[in-house]
Amino acid sequence: MNTTLTIARAEARRIFASPLAWAVLAVLQLILGVFFVLYLNAYSEGAMMSADQYMGVSDYIGGGLYSTANVVFLLVVPLLTMRLFAEERKNGSITLLYSAPASLIEIVLGKFLGLLSFVLAAVGLLALMSFTLIAGTHLDLGRIAVGLLGLLLMMSAFGAGGLFVSTLTREPVIAAVGGFGLLLLIWILQAVGQSAPQTIPFSQALSYLSMTGHFESLRRGVVSTEDVVYYLLFIALFLWLAVLRLDMERS
């Protein structure tokens, strides 16, 4: 456990010691800021809609903005996960971990926890952006919090998927592209399942496995255990695959 935390701390330090993380955060904040303004604009223009269609501003933010944010995160998380193993392998620094008294599980968990520090920073910045509305309106904080929890889970799942792809190669760029491909594939499984439910076998299972569907309830402000467990299992699965992969590499 101690080893895991030591690795996690060093990983977090390295993520934030590199300009990459700051550049990614800055770009994220800019893009999400633009979307934030667009959503607010759309909200203020739609404010005259009839009472039964009425949506609160929290719905707009918690639902709309956070869904968009998910897509943006999908694009940037592989850029950070590529560092975790692929870049270390390329630099040769991975030997430090291999020759240290640390099990593969500790290494993978440590790396993942270190990555979570970045996830928290990204989600935290988005949260701060949302909270600026408190000054001018009544925000449904519970609603926003559930949306942020959803984002956090989603991004962690992205991180776990990207981490696994990162263990497959020694080229950071391939790790980034591969991670992006894997995440997008899982993301669009739902579309595959829904496009032709008759012709594609297991279409229901496919759409159930897609990440998109499980964000839906959280987006609507409902914490459903089923969906939370889905993300946790997703993370566990890919971390476990990463451990298996590293074990294969050594033998």
Place this chain on the structure above:
Amino acid sequence: MDNEILIEAQALSRRYGPTMAVSELNLTLRKGDILGLLGPNGAGKTTTMKMLAGCLAPTSGAVKIKGISLAEEPKLAKAHLGYLPEQPPLYPELTVNEYLRYCAGLHGVPRAEREDAVARAKQACALNDVAQRLIGNLSKGYQQRVGLAQAIIHRPPVVILDEPTIGLDPIQIREIRALIRELGHRHSVILSSHILPEIQAVCSRVMIINKGRVVYAEALNRSAPARVESVIVGLRRPPDEAALKNIPGVRDVQTLSNGQFRLAVAPQQDPREALAEAAVKHGWGLTELRSESKSLEEIFVELTSGDAAAAETLKEAA
């Protein structure tokens, strides 16, 4: 000095697809030994070291560190290891202090002792001047030293160094050698190199690997005089070969040009004194008398350059 066995490898083999990188390698290292691993490029030195350090699982065979199996209890076994791979495993975005602190933590140095461990390692590798600098900005030589500091920070009984002096200037090489020799007092060191004088300068034992096989493994005794293998003698009025052959200790005589002879010496004997006496007594006119012993370099070239079959016979002869 007690003779505790610190690292023991039995029948270590590693296969990469169809090529056998290392086959049936046995190795025992006792406390206080400095073992030099020699071999031409691609001989399997790095693969051997990776396996000893637990970074690569052997295809067959087993490694024990302080009697703990590396395969069965890797965490426990690796706690006794320090490893500097060919390419030092550094994080360029960290400062030397940050990096060494992390390494200390990773190797299980308790929090309270970490600062001491870092200070000690910096002292040993002369890193105090660059402690606050980013590793990525350091010169290759300093980076190598940081890598070395990383390998010894937790004071492991076994230190494995893969080409530790590569990329260093002559002064740094001397310093690193001195450091390795000093390490040898308290730790056991395995180091690889293809620089022969380096091995001769620091190692107490040498092992030559060629094509994945051990072809030579001997103690290097620097203090004792080198074993005399043959004697070159120059005589102004040479007798016939039979007369020379009668001198005790001479096994065989080979005539060279201009009254020069090469005398093969029987094992454990030195005929030089008897030769000089005989030359004076019979008035042969001694002009030259010197011993020839095989240097490590000659042994190395002999064992690694010829074809594999020749190496095999030499191995059996040794």
